[in-house]
Amino acid sequence: MKLRPLFIPALVIAVLTGGAGAAAADVAFGYLHNRSGNANFDYLETIFPNSFASSLASQHALTVYKPSTVDERLKKRGTELRKTYTAGELADVVKNAGTDYFITGSFLPLPGNRIEIRLSICARKTLEVFSFTSTGKMETEIFRLVDRIAQVVATYLREDGLYKTRAVPAGTRIALVTNVSSEELNRFYIPFLERGYPVLCAQNNDTGAVTDSPRFAAFRYVTTKTGSLEPCGDARKVRFYHGPWNNARFDARVQEARDFFRKFDLDYAQTKEKTLERMAKGFGGSVDVLMIVGFSDDRRSSWVRAFDMKEGSLLWMKSNLRPDSRFEDPVAAIAGRIAADLPLTPGGAPAR
Numbered sequence: 001m002k003l004r005p006l007f008i009p010a011l012v013i014a015v016l017t018g019g020a021g022a023a024a025a026d027v028a029f030g031y032l033h034n035r036s037g038n039a040n041f042d043y044l045e046t047i048f049p050n051s052f053a054s055s056l057a058s059q060h061a062l063t064v065y066k067p068s069t070v071d072e073r074l075k076k077r078g079t080e081l082r083k084t085y086t087a088g089e090l091a092d093v094v095k096n097a098g099t100d101y102f103i104t105g106s107f108l109p110l111p112g113n114r115i116e117i118r119l120s121i122c123a124r125k126t127l128e129v130f131s132f133t134s135t136g137k138m139e140t141e142i143f144r145l146v147d148r149i150a151q152v153v154a155t156y157l158r159e160d161g162l163y164k165t166r167a168v169p170a171g172t173r174i175a176l177v178t179n180v181s182s183e184e185l186n187r188f189y190i191p192f193l194e195r196g197y198p199v200l201c202a203q204n205n206d207t208g209a210v211t212d213s214p215r216f217a218a219f220r221y222v223t224t225k226t227g228s229l230e231p232c233g234d235a236r237k238v239r240f241y242h243g244p245w246n247n248a249r250f251d252a253r254v255q256e257a258r259d260f261f262r263k264f265d266l267d268y269a270q271t272k273e274k275t276l277e278r279m280a281k282g283f284g285g286s287v288d289v290l291m292i293v294g295f296s297d298d299r300r301s302s303w304v305r306a307f308d309m310k311e312g313s314l315l316w317m318k319s320n321l322r323p324d325s326r327f328e329d330p331v332a333a334i335a336g337r338i339a340a341d342l343p344l345t346p347g348g349a350p351a352r
Contacts, residue, residue: 103119179293222317293305
């Protein structure tokens with residue numbers, strides 16, 4: 001019994017400091033495939049991932065494994081590191097690599113000594129793939145480009161899937177879509193209005209929330225030309241079998257299924273791009289940013305996806321937003337956090 005007074009403070013200290021000694025996420029790098037078809041650039045397929053790995057290790061204190069080490073790990077499991085993967089194949093790769101994340105990608109030299117780099121980050125825990133594109137100078141800014149992209153990767157890994165391309169200043173016209181009730185919707189709008197953001201009517205609040213359906217969770221996944229988030233799985237392993245015994249009606253159904261998969265899988269980026277274009281036209285050019293915010297059932301956490309309606313690009317993405325206090329109205333508190341973050345640059349500073 002005499003030890004009990006000492007046990008409680010020790011337990012509190014252990015709880016408060018338990019995460020301090022936790023190991024940081026470890027990352028495995030694959031190759032960056034040369035999409036140009038010019039073999040003179042093949043050497044960069046290894047140079048780029050090694051450079052990103054070194055930058056993440058030295059500047060962001062992450063545990064990283066370069067392609068050569070990853071290849072050795074995969075060979076012990078009866079496979080090997082390849083230059084290209086589909087999103088559906090990345091789940092097996094990250095598991096076999098034995099790391100928290102697996103990063104692969106590609107590059108394409110552009111006119112004017114510029115280069116486009118695409119990276120795909122597969123998370124072992126969620127089995128989701130985040131992909132983004134960045135461009136820069138091939139010669140004079142190559143190391144700046146590597147460090148800049150490494151910063152984007154580190155931020156995404158450390159800050160609950162945070163990705164942000166620029167600040168959104170006050171006065172920007174925002175269309176908000178969320179899954180809160182009609183009663184909560186006005187409380188959700190107020191923090192944006194108080195900070196000087198005109199809120200355009202994208203959903204009403206007099207006939208009930210149009211997003212009560214559990215299908216709203218599908219908005220968590222995004223696909224644009226500059227960035228995307230998608231689940232990695234085996235959906236593409238579906239096969240449609242047919243033979244000479246099929247009739248015209250069956251062939252028509254097979255064609256419908258092919259068109260469905262083409263529209264919502266193989267050509268999904270174009271499908272969503274056209275959807276954003278139609279929405280922009282529907283608003284008559286009066287919306288600058290479309291923001292989708294999904295709340296948990298208890299409203300204690302949320303995620304946000306924001307799009308630049310003029311460029312059709314992914315502007316901002318973040319998961320696991322929570323109110324600062326358990327005693328606040330969570331809807332208003334999370335909306336306040338989002339509104340407060342809008343005018344900040346990706347580095348956290350106010351926009352100039």
